[in-house]
Amino acid sequence: MIILVFMTDKKRVVGGSSLLRNLIRMPFLPMFELSKTMAKIMQGQSIVMGTNSTSFYASKAANYQQAYVLTRNQHYKSPNQNLAVCHDLNALVSRYQFSTDDLLVVGGQRLWKLFLPYAASLRIAETHATVPGDLVFSEWEDGSFELVGSELGKKVSIRHYNRAKPALH
Known part of the structure; x- marks a missing residue:
């Protein structure tokens, strides 16, 4: 199953x-709670990320069942021996879309948009703070997903959504 x-x-x-815009965001984020929340969601799972997200996840690649970086760059070298380089979106979709094994798409924005038509589920960590930034991801709010559960926290809540309309094949 593919989960964003x-x-x-x-x-x-x-x-x-940009890196600068992400650094500006940091003081506004409840980092301890977010790190704990994301680790809870992702521990022991297979993940896929884009090249810009490797700075956040590559060093932890050994904590995941399988970790992939998806890139069109045929010359891209993995920064970590536990991080497999993949150049084929369809190969990952074929492997995980209808599998009992989960593939968590952890970012960035381009990957979420690419995998959205195939996703069966969403796990969204929502901070209660308003955080500066210029990248918005709201394409999933088209009625294709329905809220099936929430875990409310003081600073961060987790919302679980499942696809209400069939995903692409």
């Missing part, structure tokens, strides 16, 4: 379009 995993605020801001 991301952190957002109430305005659906998911990040900054």
Whole structure:
């Protein structure tokens, strides 16, 4: 099963379009709670990320069942021996879409958009703070997913959504 995993605020801001914009966001984020929440969601799972997200997840690749970086760059070298380089979106979709094994799509924005038509579920960590940023991911709010559960926290809540309409084949 393909699951999109991301952190957002109430305005659906998911990040900054540059390293500087992401650094500006940091003081506004409840980092301890977010780290704990994301680790809870992702521990022991298979994950896929884009090349810009490797700075956040590559060093922890050994904590995951399988970790992939999806890139069109045929010359991309993995920064970590536990991180497999993949150049074929369809190969990952074929492997995981109808599998009992989960593939968590952890970012960034481009990957969430690519995998959204195939996703069966969403796990969204939502901070209660308003966080600056210029990347918004709200495409999933088209009625294709329905809320099936929430875990409310003081600073971060987790919302679980399942696809209400059939995913692409």
